[in-house]
Amino acid sequence: MNAPASRDAQGSPRDAYGTLIEPTTLKIQRLLPGPIERVWSYITDGELRRKWLAAGTMEMKAGTSFELVWRNDELSDPPGRRPDGFDEEHRMASRITELDPPRRISFTWNNSGDVTIELEEKGKDVLLTLIHRRLPNRNTMMMVGAGWHMHLDVLVARARGEEPPPFWDGWLKLKQDYDRRLPPA
Secondary structure, three states: OOOOOEEOOOOOEEOOOOEEEEOOEEEEEEEEEOOHHHHHHHHHOHHHHOOOOOEOOOOOOOOOEEEEEEOHHHOOOOOOOOOOOOOOOEEEEEEEEEEEOOOEEEEEOOOOOEEEEEEEEEOOEEEEEEEEEOOOOHHHHHHHHHHHHHHHHHHHHHHOOOOOOOHHHHHHHHHHHHHHHOOOO
């Protein structure tokens, strides 16, 4: 699943595919315009997060529960064609397991592992590293890989003040790409 990543002027990954760094752990990175506090807000503020991932209020305290509310049709205009089997809205209960503002947040991901997002200043930019651990099977890896990849591409577009590409069209293409890139079951 490793592929050469396109690089920006500083040599950091841009629009790169996620890689399996362990058999059940996906890592994906994006370079975003800073400052770090701005990027942190896109991750933790429900109103900003809903523009690239999912809505939901977070109390910034380790151990607290929160709900993520996906409305992927609202992430781009046009959204593209939503695949069969996906509802207009999806909800997931989560819990913050680690918090170090504005550099690191970890949280549970329903019954498919846990997620850590780390931010590192790179000059005027911020390198976002997302690690999704304990993915239970290949199908989940494929869905999660395509999902994180597309959601992070939307985040990059939003942070740059650009309109993101149609969400669902991108997700469907990426799902096929991840299916080809992942090792066989």
